[in-house]
Amino acid sequence: MLIVYYLHKVNSVRSVFNRGLDGKRVGVFAARTPYRLSKIAVSDVKLLKIEGHTLYVEGLDAIAGSPVLDIKLGLRHGDRSDR
Secondary structure: OEEEEEOOOOOOOOOEEEOOOOOOEEEHHHOOOOOOOOOEEEEEOEEEEEEOOEEEEEOOOOOOOOOEEEEEOOOOOOOOOOO
16 A cells, blocks of 8 residues: 655755765765655555554554545555556
8 A cells, every 4th residue: 555645844845965974965865864855755555454534554654643645555656557
């Protein structure tokens, strides 16, 4: 199952910064950073159970309170329908 959610706690977005590891000036995709060009994120999760309107999942890489924008059932991140 794929969960699409909003990174509501992300600070202002920067695309170039000094990397903490070695101080090298790099772009956002060259380091693990909370600064992202888009505040939309996806997590590939395992559905554990459903109770009423509550979904219990494993593997969600979001903080509590992150707004969920969409849920894609039966899809796995990276799957292609043309294979």
